Amino acid sequence: MSIRVAVIGAGVIGSAHAVSLARGISGSTVTVVHDFDPARAGALAEQIDARRVDELADVFTADDVDAVLIASPDAVHAQQLLLGLPAGKPILCEKPLATTEADARAVVDAEIALGRRVLQLGFMRRFDPGYVQLKDELTAGRIGEPLIVHNIHRNTRAPYGLRTEQTLTNMVVHEFDIGRWLLDEEYASITVLTPRPGPLTPEGQHDPLLVILRTRSGVLMEVEAFANAQLGYEVTCRVTGSSGQSVMGDGAFITRSAAFSRGVDIPELWFGRFAEAYRVQLQSWIDALRHDTPLLGANAWDGYAATVVSTRAIEAYRTGTTVDIELPEVPELYASG
Ligand SMILES: NC(=O)c1ccc[n+]([C@@H]2O[C@H](COP(=O)([O-])OP(=O)(O)OC[C@H]3O[C@@H](n4cnc5c(N)ncnc54)[C@H](O)[C@@H]3O)[C@@H](O)[C@H]2O)c1
Known part of the structure; x- marks a missing residue:
């Protein structure tokens, strides 16, 4: 069929x-x-x-x-x-x-x-071989208890023009979801910090952002989100645990040595990195x-949870404060699995 x-x-x-x-x-x-x-x-x-x-x-x-x-x-x-x-x-x-x-x-x-x-x-990302392996690492306890998660999420150019709030709802929402999934717990608070604007950042917008979340158990997770990063498309995740570290790199398969230098290509767009x-x-x-x-x-409740975090992220960005994140009780339909 x-x-x-x-x-x-x-x-x-x-x-x-x-x-x-x-x-x-x-x-x-x-x-x-x-x-x-x-x-x-x-x-x-x-x-x-x-x-x-x-x-x-x-x-x-x-x-x-x-x-x-x-x-x-x-x-x-x-x-x-x-x-x-x-x-x-x-x-x-x-x-x-x-x-x-x-x-x-x-x-x-x-x-x-x-x-x-x-x-x-x-x-x-829940189906990406890199994140799946990272999840296995954490579930198996190979680096002890996770304590800090460092994420980088860079786009070559902002896909729909640069609007800071859309960076949070459209781009960083991937990290909001994958962090909940990797750590198997909810966030308790969020802070959004902004450096001085670079020369390509339109008036009134901010890029990059540094988003800092704290989970209910106290794990810290930070995301450098750079929508107009110019250098290429990059997503990485590094988890510091109580007895080790797991690093999910940029997904490059080939390291090339030529013309007296060694390195990897950085894709321009997201599709190649996440094709699999x-x-x-x-x-x-x-x-x-x-x-x-x-x-x-991810199910509808996961989508709801990510949207709640995005909403609090916008509040944290606008007010420059740390904002608490609370979710209602999980409805029965989503209580298992
Ligand atoms: N999972 C991922 O990694 C990923 C990557 C890229 C895009 N997306 C998401 O996919 C969606 C589409 O993104 P895209 O990059 O393909 O955008 P796009 O602008 O290339 O395509 C959107 C399409 O929807 C059409 N459209 C607009 N309003 C519509 C409506 N009311 N009903 C039906 N069609 C309508 C447009 O004409 C256009 O063809 C967005 O929600 C985006 O966040 C997800």
């Missing part, structure tokens, strides 16, 4: 996911493409032998659609999920779940009303749907 997927949003990542589902992933086809811009939807649909659907509501109820992948812009994820969830079909939605806490909670409540978990979020994570995420999603096994990625 092949899972017939509809893709919403035919931009950079939606197109990459669609082509992967149509050609690379085993057990899936793409039957429907929808985009706000019909020409974009049409071009992608033609490329992968799918059909274009112009009315968003029809995507979720179409007879030839078993599951939906949402890759539209951040600001519309929640409204599209609220429209689509009642149809009851599995949805893989790109991160973030929502851009406001209220919208994220509304999506969680809609899934609770449905009575079963159908939503997975595109926090693909995107592939494994999609294959895992399709496998779970085909074999009716639990979804392994």
Whole structure:
């Protein structure tokens, strides 16, 4: 049985996911493409032998659609999920779940009303071989108790123009999620520090940021987030433990020695660094749907938690203070697994 997927949003990542589902992933086809811009939807649909659907509501109820992948812009994820969830079909939605806490909670409540978990979020780092190995290190206790987590997250250029608050909700949200997952606990507080602006930072914005979180048990986690870093795309994570250190480097496979120097290439874009994570995420999603096994990625509650942290991050940035982070009790639907 092949899972017939509809893709919403035919931009950079939606197109990459669609082509992967149509050609690379085993057990899936793409039957429907929808985009706000019909020409974009049409071009992608033609490329992968799918059909274009112009009315968003029809995507979720179409007879030839078993599951939906949402890759539209951040600001519309929640409204599209609220429209689509009642149809009851599995949805893989790109991160973030929502851009406001209220919208994220509304999506969680809609899934609770449905009575079963159908939503997975595109926090693909949970499928990245580097992060998976780092998680194994921590779970096995190979470096003792984790005490400090150092993260670097740099983009060559800010993907949607440089807006500091969007750096937190769109970019650092990856670290908010992966930190919870790696440490298996929630954050208690957040601080956002800003150095003097560099020459490329627009008036009124800040870049890079230094985000400092403290978890409930007292682990410190810091993130250098640099949206307009120029030097290339880089993500690293280093954990200092009570009896050792685990370092997840930049994912480079080759060290080249030539012309009297030694080094690695730095990719310009994120796709190469996380290509395997995107592939494994999609294959895992399709496998779970085909074999009716639990979804392994981040769920709606994880998305809600990350959105709460983003919201507190914005508050910490605006006020220059340390802001407490509290989450309500985990609803029963998400209490296990
Ligand atoms: N997981 C990751 O690492 C990762 C990487 C890149 C992007 N993303 C996320 O994926 C989403 C898309 O990012 P992108 O880089 O592909 O953006 P993009 O701008 O390249 O593409 C967005 C597409 O959505 C379409 N669109 C706009 N409004 C729409 C609407 N209301 N309904 C349907 N389509 C609409 C646009 O026409 C465009 O084709 C964002 O939420 C982004 O945060 C995640």
